Amino acid sequence: MEKVEIVLNSLPMSGGDGPNSYSKNSHLQRRSASLLKETIDKLITEKLDAKNLICDSNTFCIADLGCATGPNTFFLVQDIIKSVETTLDSNSTKAEFLVFFNDLTNNDFNTLFTSLPQDRSYFAVGVPGSFYGRVLPQSSVHIVVTLAATHWLSSVPKELLDKSSKAWNKGKVHYSNAAEEVVKAYEDQFGRDMEKFLEARAQEIVSGGLLVVGMCGIPQGMPFSNLADSIMYTSIADVLIQMQSQGLISEEQVDSFNIPIYSASPEEVAALVEKNGCFSVESMELIDPTAWLKRPMDVEDVRQWMVCIKATMGSLFINHFGDHLLDDIFDRLTARLVGLTDEVESSYREKVMLFFALKRI
Numbered sequence: 305m306e307k308v309e310i311v312l313n314s315l316p317m318s319g320g321d322g323p324n325s326y327s328k329n330s331h332l333q334r335r336s337a338s339l340l341k342e343t344i345d346k347l348i349t350e351k352l353d354a355k356n357l358i359c360d361s362n363t364f365c366i367a368d369l370g371c372a373t374g375p376n377t378f379f380l381v382q383d384i385i386k387s388v389e390t391t392l393d394s395n396s397t398k399a400e401f402l403v404f405f406n407d408l409t410n411n412d413f414n415t416l417f418t419s420l421p422q423d424r425s426y427f428a429v430g431v432p433g434s435f436y437g438r439v440l441p442q443s444s445v446h447i448v449v450t451l452a453a454t455h456w457l458s459s460v461p462k463e464l465l466d467k468s469s470k471a472w473n474k475g476k477v478h479y480s481n482a483a484e485e486v487v488k489a490y491e492d493q494f495g496r497d498m499e500k501f502l503e504a505r506a507q508e509i510v511s512g513g514l515l516v517v518g519m520c521g522i523p524q525g526m527p528f529s530n531l532a533d534s535i536m537y538t539s540i541a542d543v544l545i546q547m548q549s550q551g552l553i554s555e556e557q558v559d560s561f562n563i564p565i566y567s568a569s570p571e572e573v574a575a576l577v578e579k580n581g582c583f584s585v586e587s588m589e590l591i592d593p594t595a596w597l598k599r600p601m602d603v604e605d606v607r608q609w610m611v612c613i614k615a616t617m618g619s620l621f622i623n624h625f626g627d628h629l630l631d632d633i634f635d636r637l638t639a640r641l642v643g644l645t646d647e648v649e650s651s652y653r654e655k656v657m658l659f660f661a662l663k664r665i
């Protein structure tokens with residue numbers, strides 16, 4: 305229980321709107337999300353009976369889970385509202401929109417709410433808490449969307465920290481290139497988390513409503529070491545071991561640091577959806593999240609990637625190693641990855657964004 309809280313408290317993205325903040329450094333997530341715009345629009349126009357869903361109240365409710373501090377969430381919500389309005393217009397119906405913004409309790413909700421678009425066409429509510437439990441009332445929402453968030457596990461699998469376990473993940477920071485038992489521990493943790501996620505959403509989404517998810521993915525059976533992120537995780541481990549050898553951090557700190565991010569395959573998620581039994585699968589596919597990127601990638605692209613990773617994962621490092629080491633860790637990591645630009649480039653070939661859309665039965 306204690307470890308769960310440690311991870312959850314250390315997750316939120318870098319707050320505020322300064323030069324290192326998530327709000328100023330989340331353009332990669334935004335560009336990847338923009339690849340889903342048309343698909344989400346098509347889903348809403350073809351699969352959602354918006355008019356009948358709101359016949360009792362005239363209020364259409366949307367939730368963005370893991371919304372962070374903006375601005376990506378505002379673009380996403382605005383696009384969804386536009387699609388729903390188009391559908392309703394064609395049925396000569398008008399609605400008011402209510403948007404629930406969810407993230408962990410120590411997300412910087414002040415930045416989120418102070419930067420809400422002035423000209424927005426919706427009412428805004430904050431619903432803090434983990435999406436692995438209930439965050440909304442029973443049958444209260446018509447569309448739930450969550451982008452770049454559900455690959456964050458609720459906690460580091462506890463076996464990874466147990467020296468007597470075969471899944472003790474000494475000197476590695478992730479399941480990439482790790483022992484089979486470590487991979488299994490991550491997979492099991494994801495299974496438990498996704499089960500809870502689906503159970504909670506099944507209670508919150510009205511019958512006929514949609515659940516739309518974009519997260520880290522991987523083709524079934526592919527080793528994680530094939531992916532560009534694997535080079536990053538290996539480089540993080542190398543940097544930490546170098547800093548340990550220079551006496552800047554302890555062996556114990558290195559061995560107990562694990563990044564709770566998991567990439568799921570479509571088949572894995574489909575099996576969990578079937579087990580849950582409350583949703584039909586409307587879409588399930590892997591997408592290349594870098595389809596917008598000019599190729600080949602160059603050194604500047606790798607630097608930009610690291611700036612985004614620092615704003616996204618920085619708090620994990622701060623929580624574990626201290627604020628004072630964050631810049632040093634990321635300067636070393638960036639230098640190392642810039643030196644590996646060609647390797648990064650050639651491993652950026654896979655479709656590693658998992659997109660799925662479910663309809664509440």
Ligand SMILES: C[S@@+](CC[C@H](N)C(=O)[O-])C[C@H]1O[C@@H](n2cnc3c(N)ncnc32)[C@H](O)[C@@H]1O
Nearest residue numbers: 316370371372376407408434435451452453456
């Ligand atoms: C990479 S950010 C993505 C933010 C935004 N959706 C976007 O696309 O820019 C992931 C967000 O998910 C949130 N998150 C992770 N686990 C969560 C959980 N269990 N419950 C709620 N939010 C969570 C993090 O705090 C973070 O703000």
